[in-house]
Amino acid sequence: LRRGANKQLLNIIKKTHMADLSIVFENLTPPNQEKLFKLLDNPDDIGLLFSHLSEKTFVEFVKIVDFDKLVTVFDHMASDDAAELLGCLDEELSDKILSKMKKEESYNVEQIMSYEEDTAGSLMVKDYVALEEDVKAREVIEALQNKYLDVEMPFYIYVIDNYGKLVGVSSLRQLVLESPDKPLKSFMATDIVSVKPYTDRDVVARLVSRYDFLAIPVVDDDNRIIGIVTVDDVIDILHETATEDMLKMAGVGEDYVETQSLLKGTRIRLPWLFASCLGGIANFFIIGRFESTLAQLTGLAAFIPIIMGMGGNIGTQSATIVVRGIATGRVNIRDFVKIISRELGVGFILGVTYGGLIAAVAKFSFMAEPFSWALSVVVGGSILSSMTVAAFVGTAVPLIFHRLNIDPAVATGPFVTTTMDLISVYCYFTITRLLLGF
Amino acid sequence: LRRGANKQLLNIIKKTHMADLSIVFENLTPPNQEKLFKLLDNPDDIGLLFSHLSEKTFVEFVKIVDFDKLVTVFDHMASDDAAELLGCLDEELSDKILSKMKKEESYNVEQIMSYEEDTAGSLMVKDYVALEEDVKAREVIEALQNKYLDVEMPFYIYVIDNYGKLVGVSSLRQLVLESPDKPLKSFMATDIVSVKPYTDRDVVARLVSRYDFLAIPVVDDDNRIIGIVTVDDVIDILHETATEDMLKMAGVGEDYVETQSLLKGTRIRLPWLFASCLGGIANFFIIGRFESTLAQLTGLAAFIPIIMGMGGNIGTQSATIVVRGIATGRVNIRDFVKIISRELGVGFILGVTYGGLIAAVAKFSFMAEPFSWALSVVVGGSILSSMTVAAFVGTAVPLIFHRLNIDPAVATGPFVTTTMDLISVYCYFTITRLLLGF
Known part of the structure; x- marks a missing residue:
């Protein structure tokens, strides 16, 4: 492009699919983007190129481009793609483009733009x-x-x-x-x-x-x-909803965070961590209330991470199974009781297994102490109750959210893991106080 | 079906799409499944029905079905669907079916079956x-x-x-x-x-x-x-890989756990929790080593959950962004350094924010103590280091796994969260000992 060897370039471009050209385009400087753009003369191709560009590149590029050529491109685009791209631009510019487009085309595009995002109306094409x-x-x-x-x-x-x-x-x-x-x-x-x-x-x-x-x-x-x-729009939907669900589960908002901007990435993730932070502070005060218990046996603190970890992991497992099951239609809300009782069962069996294992660790670590039997019962019991409760919460919350028409993917985010941390720690110290009497 | 009103039934069936009929079929008793099957006479329809059934129902049903009719159905099926279904059956039966099928059909199906699972060869059809x-x-x-x-x-x-x-x-x-x-x-x-x-x-x-x-x-x-x-197979692939990725990230194996069987569900989830359990036990010994520190200030234990929680959550966020970015092609391994430094930056900024917040909580909670300033520095510093390290680990591990051709989705599973728990706790107590001198 630098040498201006336009003819050869044109030949290469003609043989390149626009989906691939868009990647080249993204990495060009604006003046070179403009040069490349001038070489393209088929409005269908340009439309295809536009629809493969990232929103940021497109919005920037539109500013420097010949307006009449732009209108022609929009006239030739599929109406759903045109509606999506125009939706990215500021209202003034998109109105200006629409007013210059062919009547029939602009009518179709405006109709599609009038439907809410994420509905069939906003995705449909008029070319049938x-x-x-x-x-x-x-x-x-x-x-x-x-x-x-x-x-x-x-x-x-x-x-x-x-x-x-x-x-x-x-x-x-x-x-x-x-x-x-x-x-x-x-x-x-x-x-x-x-x-x-x-x-x-x-x-x-x-x-x-x-x-x-x-x-x-x-x-x-x-x-x-x-x-x-x-069907090509359906494929895009599947990609996007799977991404959204995963991001929601990890508590990173809904939209994929662009890898470019540091501050934007931070801003999106900040509020989601706040839930976890509040939960942590609450946990701090719960443990503070049991300080006298801890003072009598400092070793108790060493079990906090494992009790939290086992509860958190099994809860995430259950929630993921249910959330994904709902999304793919494999989990049916009508089987509410069946699903819950099955997950409770899984939680209980796994709780007995790992509770027993860790109780044994506790017993041997505090062998010399007179309360080592009681301690192992406390630790095992805490693991068992925390895993069972976590399996229950991890299953029930997404199901209930789904029934209340709240997106269940949110339910596995930091909110639920944090809640489970609180429950785990509280159960642990309560059982300790009851059984060991500290 | 019970009343044997076959004619009306047949009319209903004819108007029903096989994808819907398969749901009815799943819920019928075997004798009724057989009755329904006898009513269907179009082998194309039956093939479609079979491909919509769950593996379990299909394998059970095939046992009670008329063998010759079965062979006819397989003769009429798309070769990729036939290959997939035959792959579910035991070898003896599938060989028997293949040997009775039309030569050309069985050759095609056998060819497809010879390709490894999850390759283009195993998904292709010969009807072009x-x-x-x-x-x-x-x-x-x-x-x-x-x-x-x-x-x-x-x-x-x-x-x-x-x-x-x-x-x-x-x-x-x-x-x-x-x-x-x-x-x-x-x-x-x-x-x-x-x-x-x-x-x-x-x-x-x-x-x-x-x-x-x-x-x-x-x-x-x-x-x-x-x-x-x-394209319809591609849609299935997208569904399946998204499900697989989510399950791997939550540590529930690869295949969707059927909601029916309690023991199978337990067995699949057991080993994944073992990583978390081992990590918890390791954490138990780490904290045990710092028992003298804890004995001097029991309140230190109260910060364990929040330090673990913040590190774990930001690590999961980073890992999810990277794993999904790799899957959708938005994250490119060539940008390794750029991605890592960006996530480190996000981790640092968030670490300063929440570290400061929680340091303030620590300062006010231990206001009366002479070491309250030092303690707040310890807590804030631990949060900062744990969140920065977690963001780094959460980003680097999936990228490295991807480069080593290991599935990055596994990297966000319990293994990584457990590692991060260990690092968090270890940093916390080391910083405490250094700054407070306990």
């Missing part, structure tokens, strides 16, 4: 094929060759009745196989799975992956088709 | 369209109508040369749009992205989702096409 039920197979192919030239994914042909209502679906594959004179209604499938524009994107993803669809139609409340969500 | 470059658009459509009737997803037409090598790709959509007399080579795309049969499934998923493909061709070392992996 919808024909009436009397249209013959041959006519459908003709329509594809003329009217629907720019449809991105014409794999399904949606069939509508006189009122525009969705009544059936056929596929490009079926069209090729049927005799040319048959009307759509004679071979279309009538068991249609559709979603509403306000359907949550997770539901859309679940339906598409469940039935192995390439696209799913979005219909309004009168069952008129208004768009489709395609 | 591959034609030579001189074939004309019209002839392609004719071939689709005759020869390739049972191809599941003929959205791409792969183009091969005289030696069978993959040289181009066209789409069903393009075919419909091109004039009927043009040969494939005049309009095919030549920038083909393909994978080898031994390519890891994660790589396949990344390519398909990056380029928004509906399928990706699998070629042998001579660039001859031997199968395709379709």
